[in-house]
Amino acid sequence: MAETFRLKIIAPTGVFYDGDIERIVVRGTEGEFAILPGHTPLTTTLACSTFQIIFGDKNKKYGTLLGGFATINPEETIILTDAAEWPEDIDLERAKEAKDRALQRLKDSKYDAARAQIALQRAIIRINTKEHH
């Protein structure tokens, strides 16, 4: 059994994950990085991305994080996110529809391009997470 640390992923609607893990790979706004036990204290913002948790028994689990920020301490990491999902919670059809809609809106100038861009990004991450993991 490898060394582990406590990870909490909390969304506004409730605690998404709370448990001991060996490693988590997330993408920060400055690039992808992994958090291991005994990490130096760090607070950083996260991008919309797929994350990967590796448990003490080497099992892996994937999920999506839609933005947020992480407070990292040697024994404990808290990730506050706008929304998090496991692949099994993702509705592929809906994500694909959202992607098409966002693409449509990007072409149409009457919609807010920035929002459509974010919606598109989210849809793509959801689809990737669902299809690859």
Added chain:
Amino acid sequence: MAENVQDIKRRIKSVNSTKQITHAMEMVASAKLRKSRELAENRYPYFESMIHSMGRIVERTGKSRNVFMNQREVKKTAYIVITGDKGLAGGYNVNVAKKVEEHIKDKNNAVIFAVGARGRDHFRNRDYKIQEEFLGISEHPDFFKARQITGLVMEAFKNEEFDEVYMVYTRFLSTISQHPYMMQLLPLEAEDLKPIKKEKVVEVAETKKDLTGMLYEPDPETLLDYLIPNYVANTLYGAMIESAASEQGARRTAMESATTNANDMIDALTLKFNRVRQAAITQEISEIVSGAEALN
């Protein structure tokens, strides 16, 4: 006893059907109340962690140059008014509206962001300026909706359309007691964000260590830029949840007393009904008797 037996019967029937409705509404409100409370409990972990993180950053940066944390001369005030979309909840909607009206000194210097149809109607009828309205969400608070609202409000605040923002909602004290409450949402007070005193005593040593060791990436100011909108949105989300719970609580109480009143009314009417019926029978008997006597 001029009243007709048939009329009384009809009234009993009508009161009874009203009673059934109020009773059903009471039940529905109880069920919804439970759901709202669950939402409120689920929100706490996020909110607590966020306040904690923000408190630390603020402690570190001291006075922030962030536009949302700087006081400026107040010319115009915005109010986010959270009410329900429906009535029949006792004084729930009116109390919130009253609270806002008490605070507004000059109609021309106030703008309203109305969450909920009742609040909107109230202020529209009284010629207040309603900048935005959000209907149909009071009963189902949603974080993304809350963020959309605060997004609009913060944008306007940044453009100096108004210089302070108050949020008015109903605090849920218990299932039978709810109070309208007003809090300042913007600009943020750095003091409010610092860790609560009670907590500080326990964590003094740990906090000190964290403050020296904690790295921030990117810099604390950029983090604050991210955190503040989230904090404000989450505060509103919390208020919306609490208001939703309060609405259901108020409605439950109102409907409970309506049901009790209907029961009392039915009792009184049934008594009256029996008396009238008895009087009619007595009268008939005495008529027959006096008729028979006249024949003799």
